[in-house]
Amino acid sequence: MTTTVEAAEDLEELPHPAEDEDIPVPPGAARTLLRELLGPHRRRIAGAMLVILVQQAALQAGPLLVAVAMDRGIPALRDHRSGPLIAVIAAYLGCAGVSTLLQRAFIRLSGRINQDILLDLRGRIFRHAQRLSLDFHERYTSGRIISRATSDVDALRELLAEGLQELLTVILSVFYITVVLLLMDWRLGLAALVSFLPMYLIIRSFRRRSLRVYRRSRTAVAAVIVRFTETMNGIRPVQAFRREAANDESFGVVNRQSAAATADGLLEMARYVGLSRATANTWITGVVVLGAFLVTDGSLELGVLTAFVLYLRRLYDPIDQLAMFLNSYQSAAAALEKMAGLLAHEPTVAEPAAPAELPATTIKGRExxxxxxxxxxxxxxxxxxxxxxxxxxxxxxxxxxxxxxxxxxxxxxxxxxxxxxxxxxxxxxxxxxxxxxxxxxxxxxxxxxxxxxxxxxxxxxxxxxxxxxxxxxxxxxxxxxxxxxxxxxxxxxxxxxxxxxxxxxxxxxxxxxxxxxxxxxxxxxxxxxxxxxxxxxxxxxxxxxxxxxxxxxxxxxxxxxxxxxxxxxxxxxxxxxxxxxxxxxxxxxxxxxxxxxxxxxxxxxxxx
CATH class of the missing domain: 3.40.50.300 (P-loop containing nucleotide triphosphate hydrolases)
Structure with missing residues (x-):
């Protein structure tokens, strides 16, 4: 009998179908949190940026060296002078080796920074959750807080581990390639730069649409964790009152909502990738046709056009990487927003600015x-x-x-x-x-x-x-x-x-x-x-x-x-x-x- 009564009392504590609301996020809280997390690592971040800067310079030298080999090295070889071609090949291999070593160094350095940031963030969430007053914990389920420290932190980890490297690669690639294209031939360079306008419009549309999707996705994931955690905590009344089928039905609702939000995110990314690839391929075709006309009238060397095509491919290939970054970014931005809301929530029972001390007493009790x-x-x-x-x-x-x-x-x-x-x-x-x-x-x-x-x-x-x-x-x-x-x-x-x-x-x-x-x-x-x-x-x-x-x-x-x-x-x-x-x-x-x-x-x- 006692067990049944206790089970009934526990059953009242199970979550109701309407989940509790999200923790409100003060304006600018996410940016403030990001600055606080990155602040202690400024020097190491600057060092990592310098490494990737040099690495990309070595990597992007490849097509330019191909052009030199075609327009200078091969003609010299026909004149029985192999020195220029050997020098170009050596330079190409040297750049590839330096790029590989610096890439390895960047991954190790950025990995250490990422883990230190995540270690700090998890600790902040755990410590802050313990500081929050009882009224907070009575209004917000433990599953929602667990979601902040697990799935939301994981979303940020994915961005730091892969997304930022992809973003830096895209930015530096675009910068280096744009400069080289304009220096090689300003006409083809300008034609390539015009493609940035439709690409910008596509990226902006994807960013706006996907942000809404990922905010919904983070909320849906939290709801799944809340439902699962609270049901497992109340497993005794669940089994005592045969709630398995009802709980399975309610869990199915939030589970389907999470799956639908994830599917919407994938559809947005597919839409973005399709539009960006179509735009890139159209522009590459146009630039190649224009370059062919310039080669035929003698105003452009064949090696330069070859390098141009290689560079264009390198310019547009990172578009897919940018899509993956934006995918990770939107998910991490929504997660960071929710974590910032939790960390910005102040205890309602506050510590005094100038604490008093209890007077000494000779008896155990106090009035x-x-x-x-x-x-x-x-x-x-x-x-x-x-x-x-x-x-x-x-x-x-x-x-x-x-x-x-x-x-x-x-x-x-x-x-x-x-x-x-x-x-x-x-x-x-x-x-x-x-x-x-x-x-x-x-x-x-x-x-x-x-x-x-x-x-x-x-x-x-x-x-x-x-x-x-x-x-x-x-x-x-x-x-x-x-x-x-x-x-x-x-x-x-x-x-x-x-x-x-x-x-x-x-x-x-x-x-x-x-x-x-x-x-x-x-x-x-x-x-x-x-x-x-x-x-x-x-x-x-x-x-x-x-x-x-x-x-x-x-x-x-x-x-x-x-x-x-x-x-x-x-x-x-x-x-x-x-x-x-x-x-x-x-x-x-x-x-x-x-x-x-x-x-x-x-x-x-x-x-x-």
Whole structure:
């Protein structure tokens, strides 16, 4: 029964058919990000540019040397002078060798730069995603963030690895060849340059059309990752409620949308390549015909025309390379835009400019006070109307109420996952907004119902509470909580890998590990959010014993549905529609005629 209820709760967390909106991108954010990524590598980029500049000069000398061989070397050979032709051949081989070596050097240098940029970018995304406030992660699915760090980064990698080299090759080829053509024969050179106008129009049309396609493609890919990730995370309710067919249908929708966007991109590229090749072939034919007339009337040498044809082929062949670059560029531009939007998104819970420090105290707990605190979510719905509340240092306060009463929101404000819409929340008189995150996390710790454990050993998971703790301190925390015995019985004791989400141990054992983590952190304020709601009776009793240990002397807030958990509290707050409707000791409220007394009686009746 418990499994079915948990599965039903998990099922509510699965994504709905309407995916969440894209993260907004501030104007200029993509360009700013690109400058920040390239900035530290300016010197190496300049060196790579110099290498490719010389490499292209050596490569483009080939047709010119062919012309010299035909018009100078071969006539000299007929006169029994082989020196000019040998010199031209040697120069040709030398240029080819230099071009090959410099190409290799450019690929190695640019490859190192690319990997450093991608390493920096992935790290930025990971670090920034951890900094973003809870409201961001509740509005945007984890799959969308994963898409930024995977498929979007891969799109940029393809551009950096291949696209930029293709672009540089095209630009330098066009520059070198244009100069040489004009110097060889200005008439044919101008005829070739006229072709740049229709080529420009074709490229501009492709760029505009494909950018829209690739923006849609990046969104579609993110939707596929979101659907896949969220479904796998909710695999238990999926199987429990036989959602496989429905999920397959919804995944098919986003999968087909992604395939359609990719197909549209390929069609745009095919259209571009077809038009550009037709234009190039038409112009080459025209230039060759014009050159033939000039050769026949003696105003142009045959070797020059041959070199011209070779150069024209080299001038128009990179058009296909340009198409591949534009293909990679549009995809990478759309991806960079989305990554820039994520990185430009600032946490709503901001670090203070001049952080304050909590005053020294001789007791474990600290006073918590809500002064005119009001909270509403971004949708505008008010969850907590303005209220005042003081929790004395060392007091354990239980907060009860129906689902949606505002209990967890109150806890999230105290943990500063959110800031109040108005009012102040203080810790020993200091506004939480004045404390650095590190200072706040040392003073306030939250233990949730999920008791999330990371892949790794039991000891590593406990030590999250205080990373600098010794092994002896970790084991002592487990012993005080009552977790030492079951941990010692695990296959490798404290070195046992709990695996994904702590799946190797039971829910009650995960809760005890979470309490050991909290005890080791030694906070002044401890928040327990539904800490026993998913446990059976023996597990709940073990956790309650641990709770008494960890709560001793601390200021504590317990969010609870089970009234058995409330019995250890010094004070009970009953919430209804965001308001505190009852406030008193458990004994006083039970003996009264209020809502808590009714809840308590209903609970006792359920035990009979």
């Amino acid at each position: 918590v006070a809500f002064h005119g605190v009001r909270f509403a979510y971004r949708t505008g719905k008010e969850v907590l109307p303005s209220f005042d509340l003081v929790l004395p240092a060392g007091q354990t306060t239980a907060v009860v109420g129906a689902t949606g009463a505002g209990k967890s929101t109150l806890a999230k404000l105290l943990a500063r996952f959110y800031d109040p819409t108005s009012g102040r929340l203080t810790l020993d008189g200091i506004d939480l907004r004045e404390l650095s995150t590190a200072e706040l996390r040392r003073g306030v710790v939250m233990v949730t119902q999920e008791s999330f454990l990371f892949s790794g050993t039991v000891a590593e998971n406990i030590a999250i509470g205080r990373p600098g703790a010794t092994r002896a301190e970790v084991e002592q925390a487990a012993r005080e909580i009552g977790a030492y015995e079951f941990i010692s019985e695990l296959p490798d004791g404290f070195d046992t890998d709990v695996r994904k989400r702590g799946g190797r141990i039971s829910a009650g054992q995960r809760q005890l590990v979470a309490f050991a983590r909290a005890l080791l952190a030694d906070p002044a304020v401890l928040i327990l959010d539904e800490a026993t709601s998913s446990l059976d009776v023996p597990g709940e009793q073990a956790v309650q014993r641990a709770m008494r240990t960890v709560l001793a002397g601390r200021t504590a807030v317990i969010i609870a549905h089970r009234l058995s958990t409330v019995e250890i509290a010094d004070r009970v707050l009953v919430m209804e529609q965001g308001r505190i409707v009852e406030d008193g000791t458990p004994a006083d409220l039970i003996s009264g005629q209020g809502h808590f007394a009714d809840l308590h009686q209903a609970w006792r009746d359920s035990l009979v």
